[in-house]
Amino acid sequence: MAISPQELSLHKLPPQNIDAEQAIIGGILIENDAIDKIVGILDQNGEDFYRDAHRKIYKAMLSLSNQNEPIDLVTLSSTLRSGGVLESVGGSSYLAALVESTPTAANIIYYANLVREKSLLRRLINSSTEVVTRCYAGGEKIENLLDDAEKIIFEVAQDKTKRSxxxxxxxxxxxxxxxxxxxxxxxxxxxxxxxxxxxxxxxxxxxxxxxxxxxxxxxxxxxxxxxxxxxxxxxxxxxxxxxxxxxxxxxxxxxxxxxxxxxxxxxxxxxxxxxxxxxxxxxxxxxxxxxxxxxxxxxxxxxxxxxxxxxxxxxxxxxxxxxxxxxxxxxxxxxxxxxxxxxxxxxxxxxxxxxxxxxxxxxxxxxxxxxxxxx
Missing domain, CATH: 3.40.50.300 (P-loop containing nucleotide triphosphate hydrolases)
Structure with a gap:
């Protein structure tokens, strides 16, 4: 019996690269200037990160950078604590572990591109699933469905290939x-x-x-x-x-x-x-x-x-x-x-x-x- 796209999505984890996400956070803690290398690659709200904890941590880092404040274990923990999310992201011990597991920030651009690529794949899956659901439901003009599908692919392609x-x-x-x-x-x-x-x-x-x-x-x-x-x-x-x-x-x-x-x-x-x-x-x-x-x-x-x-x-x-x-x-x-x-x-x-x-x-x-x- 054939499996529908919706059923298939329930049996597989979305595209992700947790190791790369952790390397990005650890790299910024090691070298604050590294955030400037990737701010144009990753979403400003941290949406490119798969783990919610990593989204919150990255947004806190951006906030510190925007205020020209240093980004270290003390300032980052304080910012997360002020926002009431320090414990939910794993606490100060998790941040310290990320620093310990990241030897260098030299490859942070490579890691950011990996995380961005996985994010784009998740966007494409989510948007395509919506179109597939509408196709199964019926009742819409084929012209509208084709137009929306084209827009979805174009928007994802634009994000992937943009040169600024x-x-x-x-x-x-x-x-x-x-x-x-x-x-x-x-x-x-x-x-x-x-x-x-x-x-x-x-x-x-x-x-x-x-x-x-x-x-x-x-x-x-x-x-x-x-x-x-x-x-x-x-x-x-x-x-x-x-x-x-x-x-x-x-x-x-x-x-x-x-x-x-x-x-x-x-x-x-x-x-x-x-x-x-x-x-x-x-x-x-x-x-x-x-x-x-x-x-x-x-x-x-x-x-x-x-x-x-x-x-x-x-x-x-x-x-x-x-x-x-x-x-x-x-x-x-x-x-x-x-x-x-x-x-x-x-x-x-x-x-x-x-x-x-x-x-x-x-x-x-x-x-x-x-x-x-x-x-």
């Missing part, structure tokens, strides 16, 4: 070749140049550890200004990281090309280019190809994810300017009382990031149109 950081040259390298060297930094500035002389004269450049907020109503040119600053800074030799939570990497690349070539963006998007536009675009592409601009267009990122990615980029590419577009799209803490408090927490975290990395951070902010309506 792109160098600008990766977006255009198949079309144009690199040309001349970038201009060197202007010696009289103490900070990062914006490319706007009057602004640079007033500020002596964007200063390390500063948080600069560019605020404006929708469609008033905030992103265009930030991209101009990014382009000018990069061409002066300052590597720039852009976290775009609104526009895609392709949209940003088009805007950078249009700005650098001084060609109307609408003509680029519509393909209605004039003969004189092509030499300008060719020159602009050559310059941008060599520009140290790094783009992350992951939507709905948390401040912790941005911080972890920015830390890796800073170590790898000596980033001198970070741009976040825009503030209200960054995910804040789930326990914030209201959206205003959430935005305030995000702003403080961005300022802390600027100080920690010793680089200026530009955050774009959307202003409401409500005052205009009241007028």
């Amino acid at each position: 950081v792109y160098h600008i040259k990766d977006l255009i390298k198949h079309t144009f070749e690199a040309i001349e060297e970038l201009s060197t930094r202007e010696g009289h500035l103490t900070g990062v140049t914006t490319g706007f002389n009057r602004l640079d004269d007033l500020t002596s450049g964007l200063q390390p550890s500063d948080l600069i907020v560019i605020a404006g109503r929708p469609s008033m040119g905030k992103t265009a200004l930030a991209l101009n600053i990014a382009q000018n800074s990069a061409e002066a030799g300052f590597p720039v990281a852009i976290f775009s939570l609104e526009m895609s990497k392709e949209q940003l690349a088009q805007r950078l090309l249009a700005s650098r070539a001084k060609v109307d963006l609408h003509r680029i998007r519509s393909g209605k280019l004039k003969n004189e536009d092509w030499p300008k675009l060719t020159t602009a592409l050559g310059i941008l190809y060599e520009s140290p601009i790094f783009i992350d267009d992951t939507a709905a990122q948390s401040i912790l994810e941005i911080k972890a990615k920015a830390r890796r980029l800073t170590k790898q590419h000596n980033i001198k300017l970070i741009i976040v577009d825009y503030l209200q799209l960054v995910k804040g803490r789930h326990d914030a009382d209201n959206r205003e408090q959430e935005i305030s927490d995000i702003s403080r975290s961005l300022k802390a990031m600027a100080k920690e990395f010793n680089v200026p951070v530009i955050a774009l902010a959307q202003l409401s149109r409500m005052p205009e309506r009241r007028e």
Whole structure:
């Protein structure tokens, strides 16, 4: 007699790797900085962990990291005890055992990928089981079932294959070749140049550890200004990281090309280019190809994810300017009382990031149109 998918799922344990989960927790306790290597791999609520105890422990670790607190047996036990879950996760003795059984944090990225893979398999099983149940129940249009099944597979595939950081040259390298060297930094500035002389004269450049907020109503040119600053800074030799939570990497690349070539963006998007536009675009592409601009267009990122990615980029590419577009799209803490408090927490975290990395951070902010309506 054939066994249904539902019956089969009852006889088998879901995909899991407990050893890898334990190695991750032990590795972070041994080396606190290891959490920054995996925060972009694992779910921020610990849902990728199979054991509920490990979810709670990992969330407590993230909380300590977000507050710039050390993560050790004392602080972690205290945080879990404050949350009333220390004993339910195995107590301090279990945490100590995890440290004892983990010799090094060197392989933590490998372990995180293993845990993530098992989590994705569980998601796929759960979602597919739901679709199978609906198929057996009947009564639904086949088109709706097929559409939902496709969405499920696509969402899981997106989580598995996502790539978040792109160098600008990766977006255009198949079309144009690199040309001349970038201009060197202007010696009289103490900070990062914006490319706007009057602004640079007033500020002596964007200063390390500063948080600069560019605020404006929708469609008033905030992103265009930030991209101009990014382009000018990069061409002066300052590597720039852009976290775009609104526009895609392709949209940003088009805007950078249009700005650098001084060609109307609408003509680029519509393909209605004039003969004189092509030499300008060719020159602009050559310059941008060599520009140290790094783009992350992951939507709905948390401040912790941005911080972890920015830390890796800073170590790898000596980033001198970070741009976040825009503030209200960054995910804040789930326990914030209201959206205003959430935005305030995000702003403080961005300022802390600027100080920690010793680089200026530009955050774009959307202003409401409500005052205009009241007028």
